[in-house]
Amino acid sequence: MAKQVKIKDIAEKAGVSRGTVDRILHNRGNVSESSRKAVESVLAENNYRFNIHTSAVSLKKGFRLVISTPEAAPGEYWDTVGKGISHALDEYSDISIECTYVYYNQFDIFSCRKAFDTVADSHADAVIIGATFASETKILCGLLDKAGIPYAFIDSVIEKTNPVATYSSDQNACGRMIGRLLDLFTPEGAELAIFSSRRIGNERANNSMRRMAGMKEYFRDTGSCRTIKESKLSVLDPEESKRDVIEFMEKNPKVKGIAVLNSRGYIVSDALAGVSGNDISIVSFDLTVNNSRCIKNGTISAVICQRPEMQGFHAVKAIIRTLLYNPVEKNIRHLMPVDIIIRENIDDYKEIFTE
Amino acid sequence: MAKQVKIKDIAEKAGVSRGTVDRILHNRGNVSESSRKAVESVLAENNYRFNIHTSAVSLKKGFRLVISTPEAAPGEYWDTVGKGISHALDEYSDISIECTYVYYNQFDIFSCRKAFDTVADSHADAVIIGATFASETKILCGLLDKAGIPYAFIDSVIEKTNPVATYSSDQNACGRMIGRLLDLFTPEGAELAIFSSRRIGNERANNSMRRMAGMKEYFRDTGSCRTIKESKLSVLDPEESKRDVIEFMEKNPKVKGIAVLNSRGYIVSDALAGVSGNDISIVSFDLTVNNSRCIKNGTISAVICQRPEMQGFHAVKAIIRTLLYNPVEKNIRHLMPVDIIIRENIDDYKEIFTE
DNA sequence: CGTATTTTTGTGCACGTACACGAGAATTGG
């Protein structure tokens, strides 16, 4: 194994001092064109790599990291994302990172605006965004771009922005999966239903819509002729949702499989708990505590899961890499694997393996 | 966020020097009883944590890591484990680790003995073992224990050993899953078959046997009365296997679902490729390149996967933590999540997310 | 008690990088 090239080596080969190489590596400016060329050519043929340990050791300044996501109700999606974030911060506990959370209500665009204003004014060194409202996010990112503050996205891709990295899943594939699963879980010819969020100006419905498209795509491509009904769930009032579900099922007794395109599968499950002779298969999203309970007692057949902890974890790592070593990466879209969780494998998804 | 306690702080509080604290932390001996007590009490109430970066920086001595697993055919299980290992070594590229691979033939106990002799004589600082032969492994571990060399297991748990950590999956759960999946994939009442390795004194069949037990457990617990036939596959000669498969299916035309309890699902799939009117569902293990191909062309319905890269990755990390900080962990069994991979989600399992 | 030996303890240096500071070179303006 060849010995690592160090800054001193680069400096010597280029006939300059350590300081100059350092300035170039971190493009701090104040370097003459001739030195820059000399160093860059040496750099080009020597594949220098920062030593993460010594970098971290010498780093005096602490970083201010701001994380803005929808409110993280315990055991729900964003809470799990947060666990991945904490885990990453823990892994980098030797770098001093001051972390601020700015939550907003994902169904209230005004709360989002307020939160993003706070973020913009926070003088952060880096930002991680769990985006739902596309237009608000674009505005925030414009400000961050102007200020040269790096940011990363979790859970959704927002077009026309310049994040360091984006961690999300292929929602269309998720939709196709939910189609496939319901196809398996229900008897041939049974009717199916799709429950999605009743949107309240919430553009995260974006994800929901992609999922819906994917699901329909699945049934179109496989040519299996299923009747698919659609209905909406209130995201705010669980009781209202339950009534909606029961009413819907009374009207549509032939429906034997339900795709819940958000994480509210447990609400549907709970609503149907009282119904006698329940032979309805439910597939939903996200391994929340409630969904986990329903998987275990068999009232939800499967849950599709997008590795939220891993998304949070890697977003932090990407941000820290950027903070330490400048423009290492730029706008890379990472698609997380999409896991199928059923009663038989749920237990081993408990331990958090972020990496 | 409270400021980290440093060795110097501990030393001052205990009224000794940095060197003494250092000796205690790394139990290098040569410390008086009084100093030890003083330091340990300070340590107890101050929750000191090593700074991984400075530790790594000051570490002069390079480590010799020996990794012994079954031969890693490209694209197969152990090859993927190896990718996780490389990934981890890459992540720790700033610590000088000299890594030696000692492969053995997992169907040849003599080759295993020879390999383990090499390992025992290698004067390694740490060892990672992909164990298949239980008794040989136990002997090797005895030697390592005596020499005070830490080791970790990948893929299987070997009783009566003292590894730093074990990374594996719940094989019984895997079996139950394969049962559930075949239950879903095949029409009610269809016969099923289990194909496992024809054992050649190979105790890794251990995993296979657990899977078999789990599968039977599933059908017993659900009370679904299925006829399940059993057959063996030669692990060495693919052509022989194919003939076996074809012969078996001719004799058992009612079998509509096949559980392949090792990673050779693609062989069964290929064998049945020529058979007309093929409506047989195959479920197998491990996302090897061959199985991946069959998933994509639809000849294998699902593959059950145990995150091999992650196992390799975490095994290395655990070992390195131990090398840096002595007895951080001891004999922790980590159960990896068990993923279900079907045509709809296979694409996103390609990018390696080890963490 | 004095010297030799062993045990215990303290100190200094290296690791590779980030960054501050000041010296020297280049440029500008009169």
Place this chain on the structure above:
DNA sequence: CCAATTCTCGTGTACGTGCACAAAAATACG
């Protein structure tokens, strides 16, 4: 052409730990 200013560059120090080495203390032995 000289002074003032700006730009460029090199050097020194700190970061916290591991480890080597020497000093000091304790113990052994004649």
